[in-house]
Amino acid sequence: MTGPPRNFGAELAVVGSGMAGLAASVFAANRHITTALTGNSGALAYTTGYLDLLGRVDGSTAEVADPWLALEDLRQARPSHPLARIAAADIRAAFDEFTAFVGEHGIAYSPAGAHNICALTPAGTLKRTLCVPATMAAGPRAVSEKAACVIVDFEGLKGFSAREVVAHLAGRWPAIEARRVAFPGMPRGEVYAEVMARAMEVPATRERLAEVLRGVAGAARVIGLPAMLGMHRPDRVHAELQRLTGLEIFEIPTLPPSVPGVRLRELLEQALPKAGVTLIPQHKVAQVSFDADGAALLLHDSFGPIRIRARAVILATGRFLSGGLEAHPNGIREPLLNLPVTQPAGRADWYRERYTDSRGHPLHRAGIEIDAESRPLGPRGRPLDDRLFAAGVIVAHQDWIRSRSGAGIAIATAYQAVAAAQRYLGPRPPPGAPR
Ligand SMILES: Cc1cc2nc3c(=O)[nH]c(=O)nc-3n(C[C@H](O)[C@H](O)[C@H](O)COP(=O)(O)OP(=O)(O)OC[C@H]3O[C@@H](n4cnc5c(N)ncnc54)[C@H](O)[C@@H]3O)c2cc1C
Incomplete structure (x- = not known):
């Protein structure tokens, strides 16, 4: 037609x-x-x-x-x-x-500073970059301060392994541990970062995940998660999860296609028409x-x-x-x-x-x-x-x-x-x- x-x-x-x-x-x-x-x-x-x-x-x-x-x-x-x-x-x-x-x-970003930031890759290696999303900013900070930290991954999530991240970092960051948890409300089987991100926009999911995270944090005050803290307004989801857990939380990018990239695309596709x-x-x-x-x-x-x-x-x-x-x-x-x-x-x-x-x-x-x-x-x-x-x-x-x-x-x-x-x-x- x-x-x-x-x-x-x-x-x-x-x-x-x-x-x-x-x-x-x-x-x-x-x-x-x-x-x-x-x-x-x-x-x-x-x-x-x-x-x-x-x-x-x-x-x-x-x-x-x-x-x-x-x-x-x-x-x-x-x-x-x-x-x-x-x-x-x-x-x-x-x-x-x-x-x-x-x-x-x-999607707030760290400002373009005088120096590169040493940021985490999906595998737990480090790379230099100029600006990171605010939801990821505590990661490079925790790396440099060697703060006690738990890296969390999810049952059924492919392409992101907390144990792999910890294996790469443990030599320089002894106070780091890996934990695997079930994502609340998801049926057993494969889970996807994009689906978790959208689920995190629901307040009840955030509350249930906060409870799970408090349960695995132990003495650590910092938690690293695969990037899944909301698809829209991730800054709000991030702040809310920090408030609910009382912990500092940061995202680590996952393998492509990745939530942070999809987020940027969806944000710009919504914001640009509003800008004319x-x-x-x-x-x-x-x-x-x-x-x-x-x-x-x-x-x-x-x-x-x-x-x-x-x-x-x-x-x-x-x-x-x-x-x-x-x-x-x-x-x-x-x-x-x-x-x-x-x-x-x-x-x-x-x-x-x-x-x-x-x-x-x-x-x-x-x-x-x-x-x-x-x-x-x-x-x-x-x-x-x-x-x-x-x-x-x-x-x-x-x-x-x-x-x-x-x-x-x-x-x-x-x-x-x-x-x-x-x-x-x-x-x-x-x-x-x-x-
Ligand atoms: C796996 C991966 C990881 C990356 N990680 C990072 C990172 O960590 N940090 C970083 O800074 N950058 C990263 N990048 C790079 C970044 O995403 C961009 O690819 C790069 O900046 C190039 O942008 P670009 O717009 O020039 O090209 P592209 O992103 O390739 O975009 C080109 C666009 O042109 C469109 N197009 C092509 N032909 C036509 C046509 N005839 N008509 C209309 N549209 C057309 C395509 O559909 C596409 O939308 C990564 C890229 C990849 C692939």
Whole structure:
């Protein structure tokens, strides 16, 4: 069945609703730029919820304690890296603005500080990150203070083991123990973090879990749980569970798909329309073209075509996992606009011989080139169109997995792309001014 055509108009169309597309929409909404956002859920549901800026220096296995200092080194060593091309003050402003927005809507974050935080991974190893959700903040604190702590997991929960976390940490943190409990009100068998998170929004479930936790805490004053403290307003669930138990509680991210990632996505999908953004979710743009009046974007669903007209476009379609780049036997392609992709000379050069090579694999630095105004370069090395901008990990010259800089690249390049789009679209009232 084909319905009538659906047409949307906006000043800015954002293609891709991963971290970069969502952050770009936050920045655009704050700047009074009317925005239409489209894309599938992307990699956001896989994230730990941590916002990394720079956790490792390229080509080294050394952990970065001060990411701002490491950015200086990055500027010298890899001037074409997207983070090396953005002023530190802008990167900080981007983190502050993004975390303020999600904080206002129910997921508070620790502020972007002078140093990285040493945060727990799902396995109980430690990684460096810049900002952590408030529900996880007591974890790094307990690690550094070596406070007496019980890590709790749940019968039937796959992918998170309190014993594994404790096995990794016990050498440096002797006062840590593992306990397994049954999640209240769940039938025996498999349980899922997402289902527990939604159940935690019910006051009676919180009361029953509080009782269980008090029973296993012993002399410990701190409890670590897999991330499941509510899907919406986790800060409220967290505070309530602390009040009910009288204990300090922190979440540890679980393996993907993880509650903190789904939370962020659901929060932004609810908050952005309230901020004036037109959200066209779970659709992929099939075609983007530019004419004298601006950009035309075409999408299809089972009811027929959807058209978006916009004056400018931000491309934030990610890499291979999200379909922003495609790997073919004869090379890597950018499928939407056929933009040139900087990539290794041949397929034989994609990977190094050893999977664990500390230099990483050349394939992971592939991506599109942008100029100083965030405009993707076309085949002649000039901007493909003055109205097209790009953000996120689709941009070349970075290996975000190895350098622990996924959110940092997404948020900072989104900030830069929106600033450039605003210069093109014309002046606005300052961020935060009444609409
Ligand atoms: C397992 C995992 C764990 C992670 N953990 C962390 C972490 O701990 N800390 C951290 O900082 N970062 C982490 N990240 C990285 C982070 O989640 C983002 O992937 C990264 O920041 C890149 O964001 P992006 O928006 O550029 O790309 P993506 O997140 O890949 O988003 C791209 C978006 O574009 C959409 N898209 C693609 N093609 C089209 C099209 N034609 N039309 C419309 N939409 C399209 C996709 O559907 C998707 O929504 C993790 C990622 C993964 C996969």
